[in-house]
Structure formats: structure tokens, C-alpha cells
Amino acid sequence: MTENLIEIKGVTHAYKTASGPLPVLDGLNVSVPEGTFAAVVGPSGCGKSTLTKLVAGLMKPDSGEVWLHGELVKGPRKTVGMAFQNPVLLEWRTILDNVILPLEIVAPKMSKAKCVARAMELLDMVGLVGFEHKRPSELSGGMRQRASLCRSLVHKPDVLIMDEPFGALDAFTREDLWQTMRDLRRAEPFTAVLITHDLRESVFLGDQVIVLSGRPARSQYVMNVDLPEDRTLDVLFTPKAADMLHRLRDQIKIAQGRDVEAHS
Numbered sequence: 001m002t003e004n005l006i007e008i009k010g011v012t013h014a015y016k017t018a019s020g021p022l023p024v025l026d027g028l029n030v031s032v033p034e035g036t037f038a039a040v041v042g043p044s045g046c047g048k049s050t051l052t053k054l055v056a057g058l059m060k061p062d063s064g065e066v067w068l069h070g071e072l073v074k075g076p077r078k079t080v081g082m083a084f085q086n087p088v089l090l091e092w093r094t095i096l097d098n099v100i101l102p103l104e105i106v107a108p109k110m111s112k113a114k115c116v117a118r119a120m121e122l123l124d125m126v127g128l129v130g131f132e133h134k135r136p137s138e139l140s141g142g143m144r145q146r147a148s149l150c151r152s153l154v155h156k157p158d159v160l161i162m163d164e165p166f167g168a169l170d171a172f173t174r175e176d177l178w179q180t181m182r183d184l185r186r187a188e189p190f191t192a193v194l195i196t197h198d199l200r201e202s203v204f205l206g207d208q209v210i211v212l213s214g215r216p217a218r219s220q221y222v223m224n225v226d227l228p229e230d231r232t233l234d235v236l237f238t239p240k241a242a243d244m245l246h247r248l249r250d251q252i253k254i255a256q257g258r259d260v261e262a263h264s
């Protein structure tokens with residue numbers, strides 16, 4: 001039986017603002033089985049980033065529970081890797097030293113040689129060997145995001161949380177990164193939560209796509225992505241994928257409170 005690595009149970013949260021409480025999540029339930037990839041989509045401002053902060057233990061919900069690996073999340077955890085739209089690499093460090101950074105924090109006793117070997121293994125997987133001694137500003141946006149992915153995986157986290165990691169990239173680079181992500185998962189399976197505005201991305205990468213309702217968000221619709229595990233970009237042009245994309249688009253319209261047109 002597959003264990004749910006992440007369990008969000010009945011989470012409700014409101015931010016305190018100058019004009020009063022802003023309800024953001026309302027009885028949110030999400031389950032992510034171990035080793036699977038959950039893509040989360042929903043209208044702008046519905047609470048997607050808030051969900052990632054809760055799973056990472058960066059904030060506590062007003063009510064409800066977040067469980068990770070059978071433990072109640074009460075604070076930040078070392079076993080979580082994070083990647084954001086802005087890779088925030090440190091300019092005074094080389095790419096290699098940026099990738100090693102989490103190991104210095106999580107495994108301070110690990111020898112430098114082992115840290116380098118681990119980082120180089122990942123840089124090799126994402127095609128960045130030869131760039132390890134460069135500074136972040138010497139790399140393209142896509143290369144920086146590849147390095148950022150290496151950094152978030154270097155300490156072998158149980159779960160990788162990504163908030164729009166490919167959102168700032170051009171369409172072709174983005175598709176390259178989707179394939180890199182697929183290859184990384186194949187090489188080193190991990191559980192992932194990906195926040196995205198791109199429905200094609202959610203279908204290409206996700207084992208399940210969770211559509212959040214408008215704010216305050218709850219889980220409005222969950223779609224199991226019934227496509228081959230080893231996907232190529234061509235899969236997005238199949239009738240099956242087109243049907244899934246239609247259904248997701250309809251769900252987003254419902255979440256936005258807009259009418260859904262009939263389609264065959």
C-alpha cells in the first residue's frame with residue numbers, strides 16, 4: 001500500500017490584514033502518495049503559495065493539520081527541498097558552491113569531496129557540467145533554474161516543493177526544464193508538489209492535478225493523470241491529453257466563477 005507522504009487535513013487559514021482577516025484556505029484536503037508528483041493549479045491569488053508554506057512548515061494553519069511522513073508538521077523541516085520562480089542563487093558563490101549549500105546546513109559533517117561529488121552528480125544530470133565554477137550571473141535563466149533544482153535536491157529531500165519554478169522562462173526553455181524534471185525523478189524518485197499556472201505543465205509532470213477553488217480555497221477537483229509514466233512532449237498532442245486539458249480549463253473557469261462552454 002502506498003503511504004501518503006503529504007496529508008493536508010481540513011486546513012483553514014486567514015491572514016490578518018489591516019482591513020481584517022482575509023480567509024485564504026477553507027477546509028482544504030490534499031493527499032500526495034509517496035513517490036508521486038502533485039501539480040496544483042487554481043485562480044490567481046487563491047492560496048497556492050500559502051499551501052506550499054504550510055507543507056514546508058514555514059507557517060501554521062489556524063485549524064486543521066498538515067502531516068509529512070506520518071509526522072505532524074510543527075515547523076520547518078530539513079527533509080523538504082524548495083524551488084521558486086526566482087532561483088535566488090548567491091552571486092558571491094560559484095554554481096557548485098550554491099548547489100552544495102543545503103549540505104553545509106543539513107549534513108555539516110559530510111566531507112567536502114563527498115559534497116562536491118554529490119553536487120556534480122546532479123549538475124551532470126541537468127547538463128551543467130563545465131559551468132560549475134561560473135557565477136550565477138554568467139548563466140542563462142534556464143541554466144540558473146537547473147542549478148536551483150540541483151540545489152533543492154542535493155540533500156535528497158523526502159519532498160520537493162516548487163512554486164512556479166518555470167514561470168519566468170520562455171516556452172521552449174520551460175519545456176526543456178519539464179523534461180529535465182522528468183529525468184531527475186526517473187534517476188532519483190522523490191515526492192513533489194508543483195504550483196503552476198500552466199495546465200500543460202501540470203499534465204506533463206503531474207500524477208495528479210489538484211484544482212483549487214477561488215479564495216478561500218478548497219480542493220475543487222482532483223484529476224489522476226492517466227498517461228504513460230515515461231512521458232515525452234508528444235503526449236501533450238494526444239486526444240487523451242487534450243481531453244484532460246479541456247477538463248482542467250473548465251475547472252479553472254468554474255473556480256473563477258465563469259461560465260463553462262459546452263465542448264465535445
Ligand SMILES: Nc1ncnc2c1ncn2[C@@H]1O[C@H](COP(=O)(O)OP(=O)(O)OP(=O)(O)O)[C@@H](O)[C@H]1O
Nearest residue numbers: 015016017022024043044045046047048049050051
Ligand atoms: N503574509 C500575508 N499577509 C496578508 N495577506 C497575504 C499574505 N500572504 C498572502 N496573502 C494574500 O493571500 C492571498 C493568497 O495568497 P497566495 O500567495 O497563497 O496565493 P496564490 O494562489 O499563490 O497567488 P498567485 O497565483 O497570484 O501566485 C492573496 O490575496 C495574497 O495577497
